[in-house]
Amino acid sequence: xxxxxxxxxxxxxxxxxxxxxxxxxxxxxxxxxxxxxxxxxxxxxxxxxxxxxxxxxxxxxxxxxxxxxxxxxxxxxxxxxxxxxxxxxxxxxxxxxxxxxxxxxxxxxxxxxxxxxxxxxxxxxxxxxxxxxxxxxxxxxxxxxxxxxxxxxxxxxxxxxxxxx
Amino acid sequence: xxxxxxxxxxxxxxxxxxxxxxxxxxxxxxxxxxxxxxxxxxxxxxxxxxxxxxxxxxxxxxxxxxxxxxxxxxxxxxxxxxxxxxxxxxxxxxxxxxxxxxx
Numbered sequence: 001x002x003x004x005x006x007x008x009x010x011x012x013x014x015x016x017x018x019x020x021x022x023x024x025x026x027x028x029x030x031x032x033x034x035x036x037x038x039x040x041x042x043x044x045x046x047x048x049x050x051x052x053x054x055x056x057x058x059x060x061x062x063x064x065x066x067x068x069x070x071x072x073x074x075x076x077x078x079x080x081x082x083x084x085x086x087x088x089x090x091x092x093x094x095x096x097x098x099x100x101x102x103x104x105x106x107x108x109x110x111x112x113x114x115x116x117x118x119x120x121x122x123x124x125x126x127x128x129x130x131x132x133x134x135x136x137x138x139x140x141x142x143x144x145x146x147x148x149x150x151x152x153x154x155x156x157x158x159x160x161x162x163x164x165x
Numbered sequence: 166x167x168x169x170x171x172x173x174x175x176x177x178x179x180x181x182x183x184x185x186x187x188x189x190x191x192x193x194x195x196x197x198x199x200x201x202x203x204x205x206x207x208x209x210x211x212x213x214x215x216x217x218x219x220x221x222x223x224x225x226x227x228x229x230x231x232x233x234x235x236x237x238x239x240x241x242x243x244x245x246x247x248x249x250x251x252x253x254x255x256x257x258x259x260x261x262x263x264x265x266x267x268x
Contacts, residue, residue, distance in 0.1 A: 005260070007253070007256070009248075009249045009252060011245055011248065018248075020252060022256055024259065024260065024263055025260070025263070026263035026264075026266070026267060027267075030263055030266050030267065031263065033266075034259060034262060034263060034266070040262065040266075043258065043262045044255055044256075044258035044259040044261075044262050045255060046255070047250075047251045047252075047254035047255050047258075048254050048257075048258065138244065140248065141244065141247050141248055141251070
């Protein structure tokens with residue numbers, strides 16, 4: 001971690017919101033691209049040792065990104081992001097839902113709001129994530145327990161059982 | 166590098182050390198007798214816990230005693246630390262990507 005760059009991370013369980021602020025030592029154009037282009041998103045949005053793979057992406061209001069997080073043992077966790085608002089190089093929002101590989105969504109999702117600003121060569125990004133349920137928020141880490149693939153299977157079972165109801 | 170609390174408590178030996186010194190302050194030798202490992206290895210684990218402020222040391226005669234910072238443990242929300250850690254890892258990758266793109 002570059003400790004010179006501002007980073008703030010807060011969770012408010014009562015409002016089911018996550019607030020993230022991070023500075024990047026790069027021009028606004030590059031940072032915007034890294035958040036809005038599939039080939040760049042795939043490079044960084046999965047925390048190591050996971051990998052991200054975008055199946056398709058249409059960055060426009062009403063457009064979608066469908067992608068998977070792939071664990072070291074090859075398990076895929078799919079999610080769908082639907083873009084709801086875009087102001088180029090300033091702001092964008094999407095609605096995120098976990099899905100199966102056929103895009104069937106889980107019952108609840110999260111709203112992501114991104115704001116970009118630029119000063120003296122540093123680009124600041126504010127991210128606010130609102131989760132529709134606390135259970136969803138607290139379950140977010142289930143897919144990320146290193147070496148704990150059972151939890152991914154549990155999540156898939158849970159999702160498929162909820163979708164069949 | 167700043168120590169990551171989540172990594173500190175992810176290790177089973179360190180969790181056992183925390184459980185032992187939660188009851189009484191202990192010396193590295195006394196702690197080591199509870200594990201099938203060397204005193205040096207225990208000292209290294211203790212050092213990591215000290216760097217995270219989870220454990221404090223104090224000298225008593227010729228021995229150094231280690232005790233648990235109970236207040237710090239109460240503050241520690243494992244879920245929150247894990248979630249925060251995921252974002253730190255993602256942004257580490259993004260920093261490197263942006264450096265590559267700048268070239």
